[in-house]
Amino acid sequence: MTDITLHGVSKTYDMDPVVRDLTLHVPAGTMFGLLGPSGCGKTTILRMIAGLLEPDCGDIAFDGVSVLSVPTERRRIGMVFQQHVLFPHMTVEENVGFGLRMQGVKLRQARPRIDEVLELVQLGGYNRRFPGQLSGGQQQRVALARAVVTDPVVLLLDEPLSNLDARLRDDMRVLIRDVQRRLGITTIFVTHDQAEAIELSDRMVVLFEGEAAQEGPPEEVFERPVSSRVARFLGSTNLIPVQVPVYPEEGWVDAPFGRVAVCCGGYAGGSVPRELLLSVRCEHISLHGEDSPGTVGSDGINTFHGRVLDSVFKGGLIFYRVDLEGFPVDVIDRSDRQFVPGARVVVQLPEQHLWVMPAVEYDGGPV
Amino acid sequence: MSRNFFRDRRVVIFLGLAPAVGTLLFLFVGPLLVALVQSLGHAPIYRVHRFPTLEFHRQVLFSTRFRIAAVVTLYYALVPTFLATLLGVALAVTFSRRVRGKRFLSFFFRLPLVVPYLVGAAMVVALFANGGLIARLLYAAGLIESTGQFPRILFSAGGWGIMLVYLFKQVPFTFIIVTAVLSGVGPEYEEAARTLGASRMQAFRFVLLPRIMPGVVTSSLLVFAFNFQSYEIPYLLGATFPATLPVEALRRFNVPDLTRRPEAMAYVVAITVISGIVLFAYLRLYRRWERSRGGVG
Ligand SMILES: Nc1ncnc2c1ncn2[C@@H]1O[C@H](COP(=O)(O)OP(=O)(O)OP(=O)(O)O)[C@@H](O)[C@H]1O
Numbered sequence: 001m002t003d004i005t006l007h008g009v010s011k012t013y014d015m016d017p018v019v020r021d022l023t024l025h026v027p028a029g030t031m032f033g034l035l036g037p038s039g040c041g042k043t044t045i046l047r048m049i050a051g052l053l054e055p056d057c058g059d060i061a062f063d064g065v066s067v068l069s070v071p072t073e074r075r076r077i078g079m080v081f082q083q084h085v086l087f088p089h090m091t092v093e094e095n096v097g098f099g100l101r102m103q104g105v106k107l108r109q110a111r112p113r114i115d116e117v118l119e120l121v122q123l124g125g126y127n128r129r130f131p132g133q134l135s136g137g138q139q140q141r142v143a144l145a146r147a148v149v150t151d152p153v154v155l156l157l158d159e160p161l162s163n164l165d166a167r168l169r170d171d172m173r174v175l176i177r178d179v180q181r182r183l184g185i186t187t188i189f190v191t192h193d194q195a196e197a198i199e200l201s202d203r204m205v206v207l208f209e210g211e212a213a214q215e216g217p218p219e220e221v222f223e224r225p226v227s228s229r230v231a232r233f234l235g236s237t238n239l240i241p242v243q244v245p246v247y248p249e250e251g252w253v254d255a256p257f258g259r260v261a262v263c264c265g266g267y268a269g270g271s272v273p274r275e276l277l278l279s280v281r282c283e284h285i286s287l288h289g290e291d292s293p294g295t296v297g298s299d300g301i302n303t304f305h306g307r308v309l310d311s312v313f314k315g316g317l318i319f320y321r322v323d324l325e326g327f328p329v330d331v332i333d334r335s336d337r338q339f340v341p342g343a344r345v346v347v348q349l350p351e352q353h354l355w356v357m358p359a360v361e362y363d364g365g366p367v
Numbered sequence: 368m369s370r371n372f373f374r375d376r377r378v379v380i381f382l383g384l385a386p387a388v389g390t391l392l393f394l395f396v397g398p399l400l401v402a403l404v405q406s407l408g409h410a411p412i413y414r415v416h417r418f419p420t421l422e423f424h425r426q427v428l429f430s431t432r433f434r435i436a437a438v439v440t441l442y443y444a445l446v447p448t449f450l451a452t453l454l455g456v457a458l459a460v461t462f463s464r465r466v467r468g469k470r471f472l473s474f475f476f477r478l479p480l481v482v483p484y485l486v487g488a489a490m491v492v493a494l495f496a497n498g499g500l501i502a503r504l505l506y507a508a509g510l511i512e513s514t515g516q517f518p519r520i521l522f523s524a525g526g527w528g529i530m531l532v533y534l535f536k537q538v539p540f541t542f543i544i545v546t547a548v549l550s551g552v553g554p555e556y557e558e559a560a561r562t563l564g565a566s567r568m569q570a571f572r573f574v575l576l577p578r579i580m581p582g583v584v585t586s587s588l589l590v591f592a593f594n595f596q597s598y599e600i601p602y603l604l605g606a607t608f609p610a611t612l613p614v615e616a617l618r619r620f621n622v623p624d625l626t627r628r629p630e631a632m633a634y635v636v637a638i639t640v641i642s643g644i645v646l647f648a649y650l651r652l653y654r655r656w657e658r659s660r661g662g663v664g
């Protein structure tokens with residue numbers, strides 16, 4: 001297994017810095033997610049790791065050994081491109097077998113291995129088709145099969161699931177995870193989808209304008225964003241402006257709808273700014289009917305009375321907007337009862353999922 | 368004729384194309400037919416009334432002069448076609464990669480396209496003639512003792528002058544066509560091949576070449592057809608003997624004896640037939656190659 005290190009890597013396209021002083025460590029055998037808005041440099045980073053693009057400065061190392069002088073074809077990588085790039089003049093099996101052919105293996109000898117990999121991506125029997133005769137999702141799976149057929153030590157996936165429907169996407173997610181675990185390939189994948197990031201990655205990084213904003217295990221990044229920008233980008237999060245009370249009390253902040261008990265904060269020690277943001281993910285908030293108070297925690301901490309403004313049923317989940325004394329809070333609920341707009345409810349903010357961070361970014365810019 | 372006749376799509380398409388096709392036939396096939404008929408001895412305006420006779424064809428085809436001319440013409444046409452294709456493709460592939468300064472350089476490569484062939488010929492003369500720029504530079508540098516020592520490139524049987532002008536125009540031509548095809552392919556295909564362990568050479572051979580082949584074949588066909596049938600460059604820069612087929616034909620047009628016109632026409636017919644055969648054989652070869660590779664169509 002191979003670990004990947006990027007050290008101070010920068011890339012500028014025509015005066016336009018795309019990746020800035022990026023330092024990342026991808027531990028061997030992990031599934032590493034790159035998350036960031038369009039144009040933030042994700043593809044550029046993958047291309048540099050693949051050796052298709054040379055960084056302006058900094059170093060890229062596999063297992064501690066710099067690979068900058070190693071040409072792409074000798075880096076032992078597999079890559080699935082954003083536009084999957086199958087060779088249109090070759091059949092599916094010729095495409096998948098291409099990497100083996102470059103190693104001098106004849107198609108006939110390679111066939112068992114090709115069939116095996118095609119089975120893996122649920123495309124057994126498609127050997128003789130041409131890419132033009134496949135659907136977008138099938139092409140994407142062929143691209144994946146082609147990338148893993150040579151047992152690469154590093155797998156680079158640029159939005160490998162973007163063309164698939166929900167069911168196939170789930171299947172493929174499992175499959176990628178499976179292939180990656182089984183082969184122990186250190187994998188870096190790009191995604192826009194937070195569910196994908198949470199489900200697939202062991203670690204992930206959020207990128208803005210070519211800079212790493214936050215790196216860590218996905219649960220940590222999602223629950224404890226370092227800045228409101230990260231929180232906003234990840235979405236499905238309530239950002240509630242709060243204040244430290246005039247007579248500070250350990251572990252309490254004042255929200256627009258009342259006093260909230262919190263246990264952890266994302267600001268480094270020293271003086272605590274008075275203006276803070278409380279972040280809580282929509283799915284961590286629980287709702288109860290006002291008439292059944294027994295279900296609410298007995299101490300009643302962090303429970304607030306509110307009124308349902310809106311409720312939408314979508315894919316097994318109910319999306320609520322709840323008014324808490326004039327402040328709207330979004331809630332995602334999994335239970336099977338549905339509150340209608342106007343219903344009085346009790347909202348509970350679980351202390352262990354609350355996260356407080358400075359309202360102003362560290363660099364002094366506005367939130 | 369039923370009422371449906373004019374509703375048939377094929378009929379409509381045919382009628383729609385008729386004016387264009389008719390004009391083409393009139394302009395291109397017409398003169399060729401006239402040439403053929405005249406070469407077979409029917410040319411009343413030149414007072415030749417011997418139709419049908421193969422006499423003129425026989426006279427032309429069995430002459431050594433014709434055979435030498437045919438070989439020379441093929442040689443002058445094929446060598447630059449081959450070299451221009453090789454260089455044009457190499458340049459286009461190099462410039463399709465993400466390289467620095469490619470905009471300026473590719474502009475520079477395109478420049479010869481807007482220069483007429485005759486100006487190209489003048490440039491080659493200015494550069495490569497025995498009293499030309501290069502000869503004088505070599506003399507000034509003391510590498511040759513007199514400009515007369517400069518190797519004879521122009522007006523020689525080797526045809527270097529002719530081929531230089533062709534290359535000057537046709538390397539950029541091939542470059543442009545292949546560049547256009549390549550821009551439709553995009554650099555990702557080569558990159559994908561590289562990530563799968565292909566060297567640059569292998570990526571070119573297995574991935575790029577099959578995709579640009581139609582463009583390469585087309586441009587080399589055009590280049591060859593031009594080289595084989597053009598007369599002005601061989602006329603200006605070629606040797607007196609051996610001359611190319613078009614030049615020989617031209618000479619026969621220029622003799623005062625009008626009754627020898629059918630002989631010139633026999634040359635014209637032969638030129639058309641030979642270049643037709645070469646182009647046809649080339650296409651056949653290409654089709655077979657394409658089929659042998661699994662034929663994507
Ligand atoms: N060859 C290039 N020349 C100049 N600029 C480029 C080039 N390739 C990418 N860029 C620019 O670099 C920036 C980052 O591009 P990149 O493809 O890495 O983004 P991305 O994060 O992959 O975006 P997406 O999620 O939309 O795929 C973009 O602003 C893009 O316009």
Ligand SMILES: [Mg+2]
Nearest residue numbers: 042043082158
């Ligand atoms: Mg991208």
